[in-house]
Amino acid sequence: MTLTNPATPDTADRPRQAHPADRLRAAAPALLTYAAIRALGLLVLAGWAHLADRSARQLLSQRWDSLWYVRVVEHGYDFTLTAPDGRVLSNMAFFPLLPWLEEGVSRLTPLGPADAGLAVSAVASLAAAWGVFQVVELVYGRRAGLFAVALWAALPVGIVQSMAYSESLFVALAAWALYATLRGNWIAAGLLAALAGLTRPVGLAVAAAVWVGALLALRTGTAAGPRWRLVLGVVLAPLGAAGYVLWVGVRTGSPFFGYLDVQGAWGNGFDGGLAFVRFIGDLVVSTPAAGLALAAGVLVVPWLYWRGVRQGQPAPLLTYCGIVVALALCSSGYFGSKPRLLMPAFPLLLPLALALARAKARLAWTVIAVAAAGAAVYGAFWLHGSGPP
Template sequence: MNDLAPAAAPGPTRCADPAAGTPLRRAAPALAAYAAIRLLGVLVLAVWSAADGKDWHTLLTARWDSLWYTRVAEDGYGYAVTMPGGDIHSNLAFFPLLPWLERGLSALLPVSAADAGMAVAWLSSAAAAWALYATGERLHGPRAGIVLAALWAALPVGIVQSMAYSESLFTALAAWGVYAVLTGRWVAAGVCASLAGLTRPVGVAVVAAVWLTAVATLWREHNGGIRLRAALRAHPGLPTGVLLAPLGWCGYFLWVGARQGSFTGYLDVQGGWGNGFDGGLAFGAFAWGLLNGPTAAAGVALLLGVGLVGWLYVRGVRRGQPLPLAVYGGAVLLLALTAKGYFGSKPRLMMPAYPLLLPLAAALARRRPVWSWLAIGAAAAGSAVYGAFWLNGSGPP
């Protein structure tokens, strides 16, 4: 059964002892493992880039979307490029929290906006790793928390966590927001959800986790014969958290709409980039095209990858993953797979869906440490090599 009560103990697998030390001290091994894996990725990138005649620093701070974020930080919104086919790429597609932080940090310190973006990403990714440790610790014990943070660092596209992109910032806010729901800190959950909604369009997934868990919590209390007023007293801050959660996402969506003179202004901006949501039709057509051409092997690999992701999600739900994690992870996965646009970016779009890794983390945590760390070490090495190859090639759009 799903853990619908955010503050309730998740079952016999919970082994965290609050008296074992401060939260940061308990998370220190996870943060060390995370930092080591990401440092390996950056070092391999630096060596590979030097051999390829490129600069690793430029690849992390001044390519693809990072250039758009930097332009927003330096010049504000209003910049657009008309493509040869007539499509308009507007910087209104990029949510504002990362550029705001880049602008603020570069004003306080002698660093460029691009370097400020990388600093935000590195700090945010560490904060995300801490939140993942706290989640794994709460559900399956300290070892699972360490493994969960390490697995997230060792994702094939984990190098994005070290780039001046918004994925790390978003994942940190989302993971702490979902953790706040798990622990009954509704106001903190609402604040994190609102900030996540100012970071990426997928911030709506955090809002859904807050709202649906709140509804489920009140419904359970109602079925237990508790009146609404008494239920709200038993869950302080719940109405405030629910009201705060959508403010960031809705605020930016409505601001862009007002600026564009249309309620659907943000969707129109995304349409200019060739993005949008079509229920997965474009993705299905892309996979079918791979299967029916000389790239059939790539099509089979793509379907196997999607199948693995789906299996991990279903396994987590069937093993009693708490409702906020299931809702958040499912929403991120759904939005990533049903969006049209550049399909090479889908692994990056799914990177914040860390709940998918919980079944693997729990399983590895039960193994002998030597085997667990051999598996994680192999994944980390593969991630480092793939990340260097990816950024020196097509890279994330």
């Protein structure tokens, strides 16, 4: 059972059910393109770090959030830090799957937790690129899948995909969960959604996508196989995120609000985007060019989402993408992190990927080359700055 719309464009090279080895061969050009773009970013970062007398490895694995994941490995969830303004920052704000993997890799190899995080991200980023390709190929065809992966690799903040951060791991789990949902593989979708929920709080967006896919399958009578598989997938999907949030609540003495309190101490909350609007407004007043550029960039996000709606993206993709975008833009946390928080919303790239897939090859690859070069330079500049991405 497939939940894609057969009337969507560029369907001539859509895949049928295939052996995993065949799927990997089909994805090979996209994965090689992804690896080349990310390698360019790492080479530029290494050169910049050499000129600045800094360590590229340290920039990727031992700054900002990556340090907090290592603290989970080294101290469990008993580590706190007092901020200058008196706020108590707890590492319970960070979901456990990445530090679990870091600990497992460091026990099985000579790598320390920080370097293990880099190894996990390297593998996960390729799995994420493959998952993005599978989803887009299923819906819009192989050429669109190739350009979707290239665009995702060449995002301005694409360097995060190579850091000891949880973005690559989350996108890998989310993309494959969405692919399983579109294929009607409900148990796999539920398990992957649960794991995504153990990676980042936005994992609930993946669970919601599974629920929407299941509801549509029941409504249209297209749910293949025994009904219990669908029910089990729906039940499994939210368990990762809900289980961790409840565990933090029990640890803090407030089962339903404890995790929100932990995030609140970090300055993170959901205010419908009011704080972000004020931030943009202040920036327009103080630095008009930068403020207007940021406002224009933000407006592109809902426009791309609307284009996805008009192009008939499957409901599970729209559900997942919409929740990721809403949580990213409407949270009151550190505003410099919003581009990174939008990175999992890869369905936003589908309208652009389709446009490139239909363009002449020279033009399409020129766009990708320029985007990749810009991302490489910006990523190196970003990591040499003072604020967290």
